[in-house]
Amino acid sequence: MDFYKFSINYYNRHHPFIEEFCRIKPFKMKYLKQSALLIASAVFLMSCFDQNKKNQAEPSVKPETKSKKHWPNGAQLVISVSMQFETGGQPEGAESPFSGTPLPKGQPDLPAESWYRYGANEGIYRMLDLWKKYDIKVTSHVVGTAAEKYPDVAKAIAAGGHEIAAHGIAWDNQWNKNYADELRFVKDGVDVVEKITGQKAVGYNCNWLRRSPNTLKVLQELGFLYHIDDLSRDEPFITKVTGKNFVVMPYTLRNNDIVNIEGKHWSPDQFLNQLKFEFDRLYEEGSSKRRMMSISFHDRIGGTPAMVHAMEEFIKYTKEKQGVVFMRKDDIAKMVLNDPETPVDNSEEKYNN
Amino acid sequence: MDFYKFSINYYNRHHPFIEEFCRIKPFKMKYLKQSALLIASAVFLMSCFDQNKKNQAEPSVKPETKSKKHWPNGAQLVISVSMQFETGGQPEGAESPFSGTPLPKGQPDLPAESWYRYGANEGIYRMLDLWKKYDIKVTSHVVGTAAEKYPDVAKAIAAGGHEIAAHGIAWDNQWNKNYADELRFVKDGVDVVEKITGQKAVGYNCNWLRRSPNTLKVLQELGFLYHIDDLSRDEPFITKVTGKNFVVMPYTLRNNDIVNIEGKHWSPDQFLNQLKFEFDRLYEEGSSKRRMMSISFHDRIGGTPAMVHAMEEFIKYTKEKQGVVFMRKDDIAKMVLNDPETPVDNSEEKYNN
Amino acid sequence: MDFYKFSINYYNRHHPFIEEFCRIKPFKMKYLKQSALLIASAVFLMSCFDQNKKNQAEPSVKPETKSKKHWPNGAQLVISVSMQFETGGQPEGAESPFSGTPLPKGQPDLPAESWYRYGANEGIYRMLDLWKKYDIKVTSHVVGTAAEKYPDVAKAIAAGGHEIAAHGIAWDNQWNKNYADELRFVKDGVDVVEKITGQKAVGYNCNWLRRSPNTLKVLQELGFLYHIDDLSRDEPFITKVTGKNFVVMPYTLRNNDIVNIEGKHWSPDQFLNQLKFEFDRLYEEGSSKRRMMSISFHDRIGGTPAMVHAMEEFIKYTKEKQGVVFMRKDDIAKMVLNDPETPVDNSEEKYNN
C-alpha cells in the first residue's frame, strides 16, 4: 500500500479518538501547549534519527555520491523508456485479447479493432501527459502505417520533445526478407514518419525484435546510429558493422508491458514490483559499473490508466535516489558511441562483415 | 494489508506490554492523567499534520473541487458496473473450469453444470446485497434463456432498481448472423426479458462483444439507445447509425472478472489492485476531462465471496474521494446523448450507413 | 508483510538510535522513570483506543454475536478442509510438473514419480502436524490404491481423528462407467480403505469431480451419507436420491490447491489472499444465513512447506473472529441431514430417480 493511503488511514483511525477524548475531558491550554512542544521536538528528533537511518540503511548512497561515475554525464543509473506506437498498423488477426479465437478470414473483428484504436485515442496521449508531468523524454518506435493513419498522434509525440525512432513501414516480419526488400521496408518507414514528424530516425526496433542476419548492415547503410533488439547486456555496447561502430541498446523483455501484461497476464502491481526490484539492483550496481534500465510501453497496453499509474508510482520511486536520469536512446547512443568505457561485443561478427 | 488488520495487530502487539509493565510498576493516577492529556493533544496535533499531509500528498484534490466539471451532473468520475446474468443460458461445453477437458458430446458434465447454477443460487443475490448496502445501481445484461430458466433472479435484479439491458435471446454467436436473424435474435431476448421483468432494454451487450457489421443498425431499428461492445475510449461517445445519434459506452476488458479471474488466473487481490490503479489514474484525469470507469462482473465469477469482498474493498476505496458517482448505463446514455461535450467518433462509419 | 516481521523491523530500526543517543547524552534516571510512566500510560490509552476502533471497524461483530444462528451448533461459519490422499494411486502420465512433455509410454518418468512420493513422505504428515497443532479435524478423501501402497499414511490420518472418506479404488475416470462397474469401483475403494484404517467411508469425492448420471444412486445403494462433487452453493443441501435424503456438500474449486497452485500457477501468498477474501465475506454473511467454507489440499501440493505455512496463516486469521468452527464433513452431514433449515435442491432430479 502506498504511503499516502497509509496517512489517510492514519487520520481516519485517529479522528474518532480525538472527538471521543474531548467528550471525556476538556482540553487545558497549559497542557496542550506543553505537549505541542513535546510532540514537535519529538517529531524533530525522530526525523533526525530517520535521516541517520536513511543513510545507515543504505550505506552505499554516501560512498556512491563520492565514487567515480561510469556514465559520461555522471549519472549513477540511466533509464530509458521505449514507447511503441503501432496502433493502426496492425494486420488482420494481430495479437489482441480476441486473437485466441480468430474469426474467419475477411470477417471484421470489431472489438479487436476498437481495442487497437484505444492506443491512438487514449494510450499515447495519456503517456505523453505523464512524461510531460515529470519532464521525461522517451524514445518512440513508430510503425510507418500507424503514423499515416494517425498523423496527429505522431506529431504530438514529436512535439513533446521525444525521439522518433523507426519500427518498419508496416507491422510485418522482417527476419524473412532479403537484403533489398528489408532495406526498402526500413527506409519506407523512416521516410513516411519523417514526412509527418520532421524527424529522421537514427534508432531501430524490429517487429518482435526478430532481425534478419542482414538487419544491422541495412541499418548501417541507411545511416542509423543504433538498434535495440538485443537482450544480452544491462548497458549499451558497440558492435562492428561493416567495420564501423554501431551502438546496441539493451532491450529488456522483463520490463516490457506486452510481454508481462498481455503475455504473462500480470496485474499492474506485479509490473510495478518488477520495475522496483529491477531498479533497486541496477541502481546499487551503478555505483561500481555502468548500468542502464530499459522499459517498453505499447500504446494500447502501457497506455491504460492502471499501467500509467504504475509507471508514475515507479517514477516517484526513482526520485528517492540521486543520480537517476531518464534519457532518449539517441542521446544515450551519441554519448557512448566514442566513449572508451563502452564495451565492444562482436558476438554476431559473422553476420556483420 | 488493510488498515483494520493493522490496528488489530497493533493492539495485539501492545496488549502484553501493558500488562507486563503493570507488573513492574503500579500506575500513579497523577502521571496517568498528565500523560493522558499529553497523548490526547499529541494525537490531536498528529491528526492535524496528517490532515495537512492529506492535502499536500494530493495537490490535485483542492484544485479539482474548484475546477470545471466535465460531466453534466458535475461528477469528477462516473463508474458503471455491468452485472452479466447468463447462468442457465449457457450451451453444452460453455467455458467453465472443466471445459479444458470436454466430455464426449451428449455426456452431461455435472460439475460444470453445478458451477453455472452457482450464479443463480448465490452469485447474483450476493452482488445485489452489495449494491444495496452501498446504494449502487448497476446495469445487468440478461440473456433471454437465463431469465426464462431463473425468472425470480431476473425479477430480483429489476426489483433492486437496476437496469435490465439486453444480451441476446441465447448464449450464442451473433457476428455470423444475417440481418434478419440477428434482429430476431436481439428482439426475442428483449421481449422475453421484458415479459419477466417489466423493463424494456435500451442497452446491448453482444456475446463476447463480437458484433456483426449490422449490429448497430439492428439495435437502432429496435430503438436501442446504446451498446457497450467497444474498447476504444475511457468515456462514452456518439456514433452515427443510419444518420442518427447512437451512444457507445466504453467496455473495459481489463476490469472484467471473467477475463482476469478465469482467463488470466488472477487472484482477487490482483483484481482489487487493478481496480485501484485504474481508479487512481482516471480520478486524477477526471479533473481535466470527462472520464468513465467500467467494470464487469458475471454471476458465477464476480458473484463469489472473494470477488464480492474485493469489490466492496474497492467501493470503500472510492469513497475516500469526492465527486465519484456509480451510475446505470441507461442514465449515463441519456445524460450524454445530446451533450455538446460528448465526443463523436464515426470510425465504423462504413458499417453504419 | 505480517506483523511479526513489522515488529522485528521496528526493533532493528530503533536499536541503533538508542545506542547513538546514549553516546550523545547520558541518561538521567529521573527523566527515564518519568517518561517510562508516560509511555506506559500512553500505550495503555492507545490500546484502549484501538480496542474501541476494533469494534467500530467491524460493527457487524457485536450484532452478530447477539443475532440468531443459522447452524444447529450455533456457529457463524463452518469451515471444512478436504485432504486428498492420492499419491501412489496415480496412473502413468498423471498430471505433474513433467506431464506437459510426456515420455514415451513405458519409459519411467523418474522425477515425476518422486514428485508424487513427496505426498506420502512429507505432505500428509506435515498437514497432520498442522491440524493437530490447532486441533482441527479434516475429511480425507483416500484413493484405495494409495492406501494399499502407503498403509501407514492412511492409518496416521485415521489415528489423527480425521474422517476417512472414499475417492474410488483407483485414480481413474468414473463418469464413463456403467452402473455395475461404477458400484464395484466405489465399493472396492471403501472396502480396501476400511480394512486398513478401520473406518467405513460415508462421504464421496469423484476423480476430478466428474460423476456419472448414476453416481448418486450408486452411493445411496452403498449407504453413503453425502458427496462433495457439486459447486452450486456455499452451504450443504439435501437432494432426493431414489426418494431418500442425500446430502450434497459444497466443493469450492476457487479454494482448491491443485486448481490454483498447479493449474493457475498461483504463489502461496495469492492462495492465502484468496482464502482471506473468501473468509471475510462468508463470515459476514454468516450472521444472516447459513454459510460454509470448503478448502481442498492434496498430499503433494497442499502438503508443501509454503502451502502449509499459508494455511497456518489463514487459520490464525480465522481465530480473530468468534463463531468460526472447523469440522469434518461427516459431522456436518449428520448435523444438517434432518435439519428443517437445510435447503432442498433437486436440480439433478432426472438422474436420481
Add this chain to the structure above:
Amino acid sequence: MDFYKFSINYYNRHHPFIEEFCRIKPFKMKYLKQSALLIASAVFLMSCFDQNKKNQAEPSVKPETKSKKHWPNGAQLVISVSMQFETGGQPEGAESPFSGTPLPKGQPDLPAESWYRYGANEGIYRMLDLWKKYDIKVTSHVVGTAAEKYPDVAKAIAAGGHEIAAHGIAWDNQWNKNYADELRFVKDGVDVVEKITGQKAVGYNCNWLRRSPNTLKVLQELGFLYHIDDLSRDEPFITKVTGKNFVVMPYTLRNNDIVNIEGKHWSPDQFLNQLKFEFDRLYEEGSSKRRMMSISFHDRIGGTPAMVHAMEEFIKYTKEKQGVVFMRKDDIAKMVLNDPETPVDNSEEKYNN
C-alpha cells in the same frame, strides 16, 4: 514494501510537519532538551518491548536454540542454492521467450541467442557478487559445452569457492541413452569442466531432471557422491546403488526460477514470497527434524537484476533467525553420507541393483 522504504516515507511524511511547526512557534531549548530525553527513553523502552514481543511472537525460537539439533553441524536449517550455468550450451530452439513461435530450422533466432548470452555476460557474475557479499558458497551445475564456450565464467565460479557440479557434456536428453552412451555423456562433461576449472564434479543434475533407469549406476561407476534429481523429500537421503551408499539431494521445483519465472510467469515479488513462506515452515520444522531448503537459479533468469534483488531480500530475511546455514551440496553430502540419522530410501531399488 520493505522497511527501508517505510523509513524513507516516514521521514518524507514528517519533514514538512517540522518546518511547518517551526514557523508557528520558535523552539525553546529547555523543552527540546526535556523532550529529547523523553523520546530517547521512550524509544529505549519500546525497543525493549519489541525485544520481548520478538520472543513472544515466536515462542519456538527460545526452545529451539536449546533443543537437540538434527544436522551433524548443529544447524536448524540448511539452505543450498544451485546455480545452473548452461548458456552457450543450448541447442537450436531451446526454451526462450521466443521459442513459443519458432523460426524455420536453420534460421538464426538472434534475439533468442542474445537472451542466452545474457547469462554469461551478466547473470552469473551478478549472482557471484551476491554470494560474495554474504559469504555464501553455492553449487554450480555446469554444462560442458557452456564451460567450453565461456571458460572465464566457469573459472570465475570456481575461483569464488563454489562447487563445480556436473550437468552433462551438452544440453540434451539423457533419459533416452543406453548405458554406454550415457556414461560417455556424463564423463565427457566432467572431464571438460575439470580441465577448465580444476574441479572434478562429485554431484550431478540431469537435463530437466530426467534420469534414465541407469543414471545412478552410471554416476556410481564414475565416482559421484550424490545427485539432485529427486523431489520426494525435504532432506537428503541415502539410496543403495549397486550395493553402496549414494546420496540423494532434494530438488525443489517450487523454488526454481525457470519453473516459476518463465514457466509460471511469476513476478519476482511472488518468487520472494514463495521463498519466505517455504523458509518460515522449514525453519520451524527444523527444531524437531532435519530439514533442508533447496533453491535453483539459472544464469539468464535468476541472474537478472530483479531476481538477484529478490534473492538478496530473502537472504536478509533468513538472517533474522539463528541456526540457518547456506552450504554447497558436496559438503552436505559428505556430512550426511555416513550419518546414522540420514534416512535410507530404496524406492527405486529395481533400477539400482
